[in-house]
Amino acid sequence: MAEARSTKKGAARAATLYQPLEGRGAGDGRSVEEIRAAALEAYERLEAPTWRRSGFWTTSLRDLDLDALEPRHVEPGGVPAVVTEALGDDRPAGLLVQRGATVVHVELDPELAARGVVLSSLEDAVREHPDLVREHFMRRLTYDRHKLEAATAAFWTGGAFLHVPDGVVVERPFQIAYVIDEAGTAQYAHTLVVAGANADFRVREYDLAGEFEGPALHAGHFEAYLGDGTRARIAHLQDWGGDGQEVYDVSTHFARVGRDGHATWIPIHLGGRLTRQHIELSTAEPGSDMRHRGIYFTEEEEHLDLFTVDLHEVGHTTGDTVWKGAATGASRASYEGLIKIVPGAQESHTYLQTHSMMLSPRAKVDAIPSLIVETDSVSASHGGTVGEVDESQVFYMQSRGLSRHEAVRVIVEGYFEPIVVQLDDEGLERLVRERINRKLAAAEEDIEAYAAAK
Amino acid sequence: MGPNGSGKSTLANTILGHPAYEVTDGQILWRGEDFTEADPEDRAQAGLFLAFQYPAAIPGVSVANFLRMAMNTKREEPINVKEFGAKLKEATSLLHVDRDFTKRHLNDGFSGGEKKRCEILQMAMLEPKVAVLDETDSGLDIDALRTVAEGVNTLQRDKGMGALVITHYQRILHYVTPDFVHIMLDGRIVREGGPELVEQLEARGYDWIREEVGALDG
Numbered sequence: 001m002a003e004a005r006s007t008k009k010g011a012a013r014a015a016t017l018y019q020p021l022e023g024r025g026a027g028d029g030r031s032v033e034e035i036r037a038a039a040l041e042a043y044e045r046l047e048a049p050t051w052r053r054s055g056f057w058t059t060s061l062r063d064l065d066l067d068a069l070e071p072r073h074v075e076p077g078g079v080p081a082v083v084t085e086a087l088g089d090d091r092p093a094g095l096l097v098q099r100g101a102t103v104v105h106v107e108l109d110p111e112l113a114a115r116g117v118v119l120s121s122l123e124d125a126v127r128e129h130p131d132l133v134r135e136h137f138m139r140r141l142t143y144d145r146h147k148l149e150a151a152t153a154a155f156w157t158g159g160a161f162l163h164v165p166d167g168v169v170v171e172r173p174f175q176i177a178y179v180i181d182e183a184g185t186a187q188y189a190h191t192l193v194v195a196g197a198n199a200d201f202r203v204r205e206y207d208l209a210g211e212f213e214g215p216a217l218h219a220g221h222f223e224a225y226l227g228d229g230t231r232a233r234i235a236h237l238q239d240w241g242g243d244g245q246e247v248y249d250v251s252t253h254f255a256r257v258g259r260d261g262h263a264t265w266i267p268i269h270l271g272g273r274l275t276r277q278h279i280e281l282s283t284a285e286p287g288s289d290m291r292h293r294g295i296y297f298t299e300e301e302e303h304l305d306l307f308t309v310d311l312h313e314v315g316h317t318t319g320d321t322v323w324k325g326a327a328t329g330a331s332r333a334s335y336e337g338l339i340k341i342v343p344g345a346q347e348s349h350t351y352l353q354t355h356s357m358m359l360s361p362r363a364k365v366d367a368i369p370s371l372i373v374e375t376d377s378v379s380a381s382h383g384g385t386v387g388e389v390d391e392s393q394v395f396y397m398q399s400r401g402l403s404r405h406e407a408v409r410v411i412v413e414g415y416f417e418p419i420v421v422q423l424d425d426e427g428l429e430r431l432v433r434e435r436i437n438r439k440l441a442a443a444e445e446d447i448e449a450y451a452a453a454k
Numbered sequence: 455m456g457p458n459g460s461g462k463s464t465l466a467n468t469i470l471g472h473p474a475y476e477v478t479d480g481q482i483l484w485r486g487e488d489f490t491e492a493d494p495e496d497r498a499q500a501g502l503f504l505a506f507q508y509p510a511a512i513p514g515v516s517v518a519n520f521l522r523m524a525m526n527t528k529r530e531e532p533i534n535v536k537e538f539g540a541k542l543k544e545a546t547s548l549l550h551v552d553r554d555f556t557k558r559h560l561n562d563g564f565s566g567g568e569k570k571r572c573e574i575l576q577m578a579m580l581e582p583k584v585a586v587l588d589e590t591d592s593g594l595d596i597d598a599l600r601t602v603a604e605g606v607n608t609l610q611r612d613k614g615m616g617a618l619v620i621t622h623y624q625r626i627l628h629y630v631t632p633d634f635v636h637i638m639l640d641g642r643i644v645r646e647g648g649p650e651l652v653e654q655l656e657a658r659g660y661d662w663i664r665e666e667v668g669a670l671d672g
Contacts, residue, residue, distance in 0.1 A: 391473070396510040398494035399470050399503075400520070400576065401527030410523070414514020414559070 017053040018307040020340050021254065021280050026153070027139035032126050039143035039153030046147035051276070051305070057334050057366055059276050059305040061148065064248050069186035069217050071157060072100035079105050082210045083177045086237070088427040093172040093201075094119040096160045099179045100187060103158040115168055122159025122190055132163060136194050136225050140254050140282070148250040148276075152188045152219040159190040162203060166196035166227070173202035173235075173425070180240070180247060183214025189251075193224035195232060197258070202233040204428075207249065209241035215273070220251035228259040228285065235265075235423055239435060240272030247272040252280075259285035266423055269296040269304060270435050280309040283317035283348075293419045294323040295432070298331035298363070299439050305334050312341040312348040312378075319350035324419055326412060327356065327363035328443035334366040339382060343374045352382040357415060359389065359408075360446040361453055391451070408447055409440050455621055455652070456638035457660045462620045463507055465638070466588040469618075470494055470504045499528050501583030505573035505590045511561040517572060518542065518556040521579050528580075545578040548608060550601050566593040574605045581609070584616040591626035603629030624656045637663055 026035050050060040079097050087095070094108040096119055103121040118129060125133050143153035160176045178189050193203055207218060218240070226232050234255060240247035249272045257263045265281060281290045290310070298304050310319040319339070327333045337352050356365040369382035389411055397407035416436060423429050440447075456462050468475045469482060471494040482489040489497055512520065521542070526532045546553055549571055561569050570590050577585050587606070591599055603626060609615040619630060627649070635652055637645035639660075644667045645651060655663070 390510070393510045393512055395470075395472055395494060396506065397512070397520075397524075399498055399506075400524040400580065401495050401498040402523060403495050403527075404493075406523070410512065410515050410520070414512055417514035 017051055017057065018278065018336060018338075020309040020311055020338060021140060021142060021252075021278075022309075022311060022340065022342070023140070023313070024142050025138060025140040026143050027137050027141075029134070031134065032137055035138055035143065036154055039150050042144040043147060043150035043154045046144070046150055049146040049148065057305075059274070059303065061248065061250070061274070064215065064217065064274075066151075066186070066217075069184055069215065071155065071188065072182055072185045073157075074099050074102045074104065076102060076104045080179050080181060080210055082179060082181070082208045083206065086206055086208055086239075086431060087175060087177070088431070090427055091172065092175045093117075093170050094162070094174045095177070096121070096175070097177045097179065098158045098160070098187075098189065100182065100185050101157040103160075109172075112168070112170060116163075116165040117168060117170075118161065118163040119174060120161050122161045122192055123157065125161035125192070129161070129163065132194055133161065133192065136223070137192060138221075138223070139225065140256060141221050141223050141252060148219045149252060151186075152190065152221050155186070156188040156190040156221070160192070162191075162193045164193075164195040164199045164201045167198050168196075169200040171202070173204050175204050175206065177206040177208060178218060178220065179208050179210060180216045180218060181210025181212060183212045183216060185216040187216070187218045187220075189218060189220035191220075191222045193232075195224070195226045195230045197227035198229040199227065200231045202235070204235045204237065207236075207238040207240060209239070209245050209247055212245060215246040215248065218247060218249045218251065218272075220249070222251070222253040224255040224263075226256060226258050226261050226263060229261055230258055231262040233264045233424070235428065236267040237270070237428070237432070238268065238272065238275070239270040240275075245273070249275040249277070251276075252278040254280045254282070255290075256282045256284050257288035257290055260287035261285070262289045262291075264291040264293070264422070266293045266419070267295075268432055269294070269306070270439070271298055271302050271304070273301070274303045276305045278307050278309075280311060281319070282311040282313055283319055284313045286314055286316040289318045290320070292319070292321040293422050295416055295419050296323070296325040296333055296335070297436055297439055298325070298327045298329075298333045299443060300329040300331060302329070302331040304332065306336065308335075308337045310337070310339045310350055310352060312339075312345045312350065315344065315346040315348055317345065317348050319348075321350075321352040322419065323354045324416055325356045325365065326359055326415070327365050328359045328439065328446055330360070330362040332364050334368070336368040336370065337382070339371045339373070339380050341373045341375055341378050341380060346375055346377040348378045348380070350380050354384045355415075356386045357388065357412065358386065359412070359443060359450065361450045362446070389447070389451070391454070394451070404448065404451070405441075405444050409437060412436065412440055455635060455655065457622055460638045461641040462622070462638055463588055464641070466504055466586045466618075466620055469497075469586055470502060471497055495527065503577055503580060503582030503585040505570075505577060505585060505587040507588040507590075507592070509561050509569045509573055511559075511564070513559050513562045515560050516557050517560050517575070520560050521556070521576060524576070524580060541579060545575055548578060549575050549605050551575055567595065567598050570594055570602060571598065574602050578605055578609060581613050582615060584618065585609075586618045586620065588620045589622070590619075591621050591623060599626060600629055602626075606630055624652055627652050639663060639667060
């Protein structure tokens with residue numbers, strides 16, 4: 001565990017691969033179409049990216065043949081089975097489903113619509129709510145840091161727009177699902193969430209794959225702007241399937257918390273062929289507070305590259321980040337978590353911890369918590385652990401009659417459980433547990449081999 | 455009984471099949487069956503139980519849920535909610551344990567005394583044929599010690615459980631009356647007898663045994 005109360009430029013930056021967005025944004029009053037044109041120009045100029053951290057970590061998209069992928073437009077109507085399976089029977093406040101390049105289904109509780117809530121495709125919102133969209137669209141997202149980001153900004157179709165006006169309190173979640181169910185698909189997704197003051201709501205993004213074999217791409221943007229006093233509970237479930245489904249996912253997610261506002265953000269990454277994710281939470285006004293909890297579980301040949309930013313833009317803000325991951329098979333997982341406190345943001349208090357569990361001798365995990373603190377009078381600390389299944393725990397449970405596999409399942413479930421319960425939704429919690437168990441069962445041989453090797 | 459380092463915990467762990475211990479000589483027979491190479495879970499399912507000296511903490515799983523899982527390993531059909539609830543009530547009252555205790559994560563953040571009680575609670579729920587209690591008495595205050603002893607006595611009396619009580623103090627033996635006493639020294643059982651052996655030991659200490667054994671070996 002390290003504690004930092006001053007800037008340590010060289011030391012803090014040496015090991016880090018990624019930079020925070022830190023206030024940069026393309027949305028400067030330009031229209032959506034103007035930004036699209038500028039992004040297209042950037043797309044044509046930029047090469048497919050490779051990210052390399054000194055020696056031991058590389059994320060490359062050079063193997064991905066972008067020209068072989070294209071947006072697939074489908075007939076609207078119908079909710080794909082993969083969505084209904086994941087979402088269960090509970091009636092949400094609203095549901096939007098995008099399949100490939102097309103929004104195929106939108107529903108919103110009419111009572112909420114009457115109170116001014118909007119849930120629509122982003123395409124529709126550009127026409128129907130031009131002022132709201134123009135004010136917020138890509139205000140804090142960029143299009144020219146790398147080619148995939150440019151592609152999202154240039155080629156997005158469909159998309160999701162959620163507007164929760166001042167004072168609206170709704171317990172049931174808004175659900176936004178992006179589905180890929182055909183090989184060769186390039187899905188460029190964009191979700192924009194705009195909430196007024198003193199609202200309280202939940203929003204979830206699901207990234208799901210149907211049955212298919214072959215490569216596909218999801219390049220997505222998610223941005224949320226929360227008004228003063230607003231509380232938002234954001235969850236993100238990414239499960240791009242396993243065997244045969246080679247989904248590449250390069251996405252940037254951003255949320256800005258208002259004065260005395262609260263955001264909880266719980267991303268659950270259950271895999272894809274290659275994922276490169278940038279998640280940035282900004283506590284941007286005095287009194288704003290964020291709780292960030294994340295889970296990842298990688299298997300087989302999967303490659304996961306996560307970068308999260310806890311950005312304090314003013315003083316008197318608080319943050320708390322906890323990420324937990326596990327890796328089986330020959331998977332690779334890297335988590336880089338940055339706390340950034342800008343000059344003048346005195347009296348910010350924040351903490352970041354990351355834990356990884358290795359479940360296979362062939363898996364590799366990397367955990368890099370880092371701090372950039374450019375002011376004084378703050379408390380910011382971080383810690384990280386990389387561990388394995390504790391054999392004394394396994395023997396303890398075996399001595400009570402549980403098999404080795406059951407014991408490992410209990411340990412891994414128990415390890416994730418404190419985060420899973422914070423989803424605060426029985427159906428979603430059950431889904432996450434079930435998927436983690438399925439992955440553990442698939443990795444049983446590997447886990448045994450690892451124990452035997454020790 | 456035996457002094458520190460005499461091999462008592464090694465014996466306990468070996469009986470349950472701890473992977474860190476290799477049996478190089480001899481056999482472990484359980485009701486005529488050779489258990490020397492059996493997996494720990496098979497020994498447990500057959501009715502062996504170990505109350506650990508240092509129980510592992512399992513964060514994220516409650517005592518009650520863990521008990522249900524462990525009980526189900528010995529049954530064809532999962533135990534129903536009502537039956538489980540009734541048993542848990544019985545066991546918690548026997549051991550003077552608050553019901554909320556069973557909602558806490560297994561041994562996670564437990565005090566030394568709570569861990570020992572939790573071991574005995576598991577024993578009461580699992581109803582083993584033979585329980586090995588590895589220094590369950592150490593670190594317990596007198597009230598807790600009485601409760602634990604009462605638990606052992608009740609199971610022995612009502613369920614016919616056998617208990618191998620490992621200790622290096624005489625204290626617990628004021629509350630649990632042994633049928634046999636074995637003294638272990640340097641990895642060997644060097645004396646066997648009845649409860650009177652405890653009294654002799656209390657009066658004369660382990661050095662007395664050491665001298666006697668030394669005299670015999672010499």
